[in-house]
Amino acid sequence: MRQSGPPADEERPDEALLPEDAAVDLAAERNSAGLDETIESLDRELIGLHEVKTRVREMAALLLVDRMRQRFGVSSSRPNLHMCFTGNPGTGKTTVALRMAELLHRVGYLDRGHLVSVTRDDLVGQYVGHTAPKTKEVLKRAMGGVLFIDEAYYLYRAENERDYGQEAIEILLQVMENQRDDLVVILAGYTDRMEEFFRCNPGMSSRIAHHIEFGDYELDELIAIARLMSDGEGYRLSGEAAEALRERLRGQMVQPRFANARSVRNALERARLRHASRLLECAGRCGVAELTRLEPPDFSP
Ligand SMILES: Nc1ncnc2c1ncn2[C@@H]1O[C@H](COP(=O)(O)OP(=O)(O)OP(=O)(O)O)[C@@H](O)[C@H]1O
Ligand SMILES: [Mg+2]
The missing domain is CATH 3.40.50.300 (P-loop containing nucleotide triphosphate hydrolases)
Structure with a gap:
C-alpha cells in the first residue's frame, strides 16, 4: 500500500x-x-x-x-x-x-x-x-x-x-x-x-x-512525453535522437507488453546509461552540452 x-x-x-x-x-x-x-x-x-x-x-x-x-x-x-x-x-x-x-x-x-x-x-x-x-x-x-x-x-x-x-x-x-x-x-x-x-x-x-x-498514446504524443520527461531530468533530445526514439517506439508500440508512457520512461532510463558510458569511453573534454544531450546511439536497440 x-x-x-x-x-x-x-x-x-x-x-x-x-x-x-x-x-x-x-x-x-x-x-x-x-x-x-x-x-x-x-x-x-x-x-x-x-x-x-x-x-x-x-x-x-x-x-x-x-x-x-x-x-x-x-x-x-x-x-x-x-x-x-x-x-x-x-x-x-x-x-x-x-x-x-x-x-x-x-x-x-x-x-x-x-x-x-x-x-x-x-x-x-x-x-x-x-x-x-x-x-x-x-x-x-x-x-x-x-x-x-x-x-x-x-x-x-x-x-x-x-x-x-x-x-x-x-x-x-x-x-x-x-x-x-x-x-x-x-x-x-x-x-x-x-x-x-x-x-x-x-x-x-x-x-x-x-x-x-x-486511450493509448499516439506516436507523436509519446515523443512529446519523452521531451517533457527529459526536460524534467535535465536532458535534451537532439533532433536525430528523437527520430531514433520514434523508430524504436514505433516497433515497440505494436508489441503486447508495450506500456505507453512507462515504456517511454524506461527507454529514457536506458538512454541515460548509454549516454554516460558513451561519454566516458570518448574520454575527451566534456561540457554541459555533451552532458545533457542524448544522441541516436543512446536509443539504438
Ligand atoms: N500524458 C502524460 N504526459 C506525461 N507523462 C505521462 C503521461 N501519462 C503518463 N505519464 C508518465 O508515465 C508514467 C506512467 O504513468 P502512470 O503510472 O500514471 O500510468 P498507469 O496508467 O497508472 O499505469 P499502470 O496501469 O501500469 O498502473 C508516469 O511516470 C507518468 O508520470
Ligand atoms: Mg497505475
Whole structure:
C-alpha cells in the first residue's frame, strides 16, 4: 500500500450565508480554490489525454458551483464522485488519480486530499476473519482522501464463491454509499476486465458515477512525453535522437507488453546509461552540452 499527497492541513473556514441579492465573484472563487493553477499544471504536465482533462474540468466546475450555491444556502445532494479509470498500462491512470485527489481537496470536497493506493492483497486476508479488519484499516487510512484500487477486478473471483474478496467488496460498497463525504474511491484497470467485473458486481457498478477511459498514446504524443520527461531530468533530445526514439517506439508500440508512457520512461532510463558510458569511453573534454544531450546511439536497440 502506498500513500502520497498532502497531509491534513487547513480547515475550511465557516462562512456566513450570503443574502439572496448578493453575487459571488467567479474569478475570485476559482482563484481562491487554486483551481486554475491545478488545471493548468495538469494541462502542462500531461501530454494529450484531452477527454480525461475535459472530464476533470467538468467535475471541478461542478464542485466549485456547488460550493458557491452552498454560500447562498441552496442545498443539493453531494455529488457522487466515485470513479473508474480504465486503460492500458502506462496511460496515466495513477498520475491523474493523484491530481484528482489534490483537486478535490482544493475545492473543499475532501479534507485531506491524500491518495492511498492499494491492490487486492492490501484488502483481502488469507483466512476467516482476516479480511474485514484489513479492509477497514485501509479505509481508515484513506478517509478524507482518495482510495485508489488498482486492478480492482482481482477483488472478485468468479470461480470461487467463498473467496474473501467478496467480503472486501461488501465493506467497500457500504462505505462508498454511507461515507461519500469522507472518501472518494477510484477503481482502475484494463477496460475489458473492468467491464466484466462490473457485470458480475452490479452493486459496485451502480455506485460508480464516472467512468473515464484512458486511450493509448499516439506516436507523436509519446515523443512529446519523452521531451517533457527529459526536460524534467535535465536532458535534451537532439533532433536525430528523437527520430531514433520514434523508430524504436514505433516497433515497440505494436508489441503486447508495450506500456505507453512507462515504456517511454524506461527507454529514457536506458538512454541515460548509454549516454554516460558513451561519454566516458570518448574520454575527451566534456561540457554541459555533451552532458545533457542524448544522441541516436543512446536509443539504438
Ligand atoms: N500524458 C502524460 N504526459 C506525461 N507523462 C505521462 C503521461 N501519462 C503518463 N505519464 C508518465 O508515465 C508514467 C506512467 O504513468 P502512470 O503510472 O500514471 O500510468 P498507469 O496508467 O497508472 O499505469 P499502470 O496501469 O501500469 O498502473 C508516469 O511516470 C507518468 O508520470
Ligand atoms: Mg497505475
